[in-house]
Amino acid sequence: MAANFWGSSQWKLLEQDEIGHVFPADQENGISPEDAKIIKIHMSEYIQSLAHQVKVRQRVVATAIAYFRRVYTRKSFVEYDPRLVAPTCLYLASKAEESTVQAKLLIFYMKKTKKCSYEVPDILHMEMRLLEALDFYLIIYHPYRSLIQLLQDAGITEMTKITWSLVNDLYKTDLILMYPPFMIALACIFVASAFQDKDTLAWFEELRIDMHVIKTITMEIFDFYENYSTLSPEKLSAALKKLPQRT
């Protein structure tokens, strides 16, 4: 249900094999799983930067990126151009999170940051296609709330900033589609504790959660920071070139 993750549609989390694949239409364009990953990271950053310009809160960004990543578990880049889908996800998320941003404002900043041939009607058409692609499920739960509560419970609120940034970074991965928000929050606390030499092991033990899951997420976090936290411009432009060129 609406404000309870476990009763909601979102608890049907996705498995690795449901999100790692590249659609045949994209394969034909030479897009590899690695390219797809890079494109999604880049577009997540694009959403973040647009959001910064139109001044919406982090939760709107998080919802937009979650929409974006959900869409590409079902649709190909060929069919749904990520350069339009990304800003439209932000547009839709701004409505769902009660902070409506005007389409023409988005278009203005899209044109400001990069060459862009899209106009307002393109966003409006894509909004409707996204609603369908999302199967009209629009409520998204995020780790931020649990994070604050868990940090308080562990008595380490001084780690709010670092863990919060970790959570933000995890939106550049599909982990947010695969694990419940509180597990993401816990994994971020786990990683941050390791970085900052905080002994939280006793606290984790008391939680009686599956530490294997925490460790799996942790490995993914390390992989992200080692390989993807800064995208190589060459790899990025090579991947973007494989997207259908808009005339």
Place this chain on the structure above:
Amino acid sequence: MVDASTRSRPAWLQQYELVGKIGEGTYGLVFLARSKLPSNKGVHIAIKKFKQSKEGDGVSPTAIREIMLLRECDHENVVKLVNVHINHADMSLYLAFDYAEHDLYEIIRHHREKLSISINTYTVKSLLWQILNGLNYLHSNWIIHRDLKPSNILVMGDGDEQGVVKIGDFGLARIYQAPLKPLGDNGVVVTIWYRAPELLLGAKHYTTAVDMWAVGCIFAELLTLKPLFQGIEDKSTHNPLQLDQLDKIFKVLGHPTPDKWPTLNNLPFWQTSRQRMQGPKNEISVLHQVVQTSQKSPAYDLLSKMLEYDPCKRISAAQALEHEYFRCEPVPGRNALVPIQPNDKVVGYPQRPVDFSADFECSGSQPPQMVTSSHAVNNSAAASVTAPRPMPQQIPLVSMQRLPPYGLAGQAGMPGLTANNLSVPRGPSQPPHQQQFRRLN
């Protein structure tokens, strides 16, 4: 319905047989249709069409809210969103709901204007219990409805769910867990007659208590057949302060005092407009006289707890469900319209007026594209609409919230309607709708 245009319509339209138009609002139109899907053939569906706003704002936030919340809601006393459709050609959005034949606005009006007898206790109690049951579900899931009024309380007609209440119209509903903006930000909502006093006095934040106030007003209206506080809305100002409405409330419940309502002094308009709240400052409530109910009765006790001034002290939906009123005879039942007691007369309510001349208006200037949902339907046969119910005349089209009333006396068991073409079985063993949901994509 119309041969020629059938071919140029979106594919999903083929799964419905249009009956006619049943309502109109600022957001768009509401149609009545029958499902042609084998899984629920003949079942009546209400289809709400949202027009694309002209300002280039895309899908209306009202539609987004309604889809977002109802897509996740699953409760017997909350209206069921069975499908969402899009016509890409004219960018219109269609929400398909289980159709409810009645609503409290019409039921109350029928008693007041046609029957001139009050609604029997069993029906009042059953309706109220189910409203509270649905509301408790919403509130425990952090949803405030914000626009409860008799016309939004739907009641199912003949069929397996006869007499079951469905809370409808979630266009103004909100999730109130960690809102990004104050809940009062989008301008004050809730029809003024059912609006809680704290909102009228400028409270910034909505709480679930505003819904309970509205339920209290509806309860009183079920008892007396008259709206309890019929204030005249001051539309000249965007200011939420509605002096006439407050005056109507104060006349019945007595003036509130900071003694009984400690946070009263914090409300913006209480300080600034005290002088303008005219009349003798009477603190005595005459509610029992207005609803003609003994102050000692459980009904009065519950009503007065719903109409408690202080939102913090106002009874919650969960508490109300436990109230003595629902434990004493007659106990509430699932079919609110048909009392269990053999002596009680069953009232037949009129069916919703339908404008049979209306069309989905799907044919845009360009041929509509195909829509995602694909159903194996036989679209070779042009759907013919036969009037499902006796209609005295065609309803004139007027741009208003509901179609004008017409004089069709209510009878139980209207011809043309059978148990299986009105409502859908629901409950634990109820796969048809879920199947329909999944099939959407």
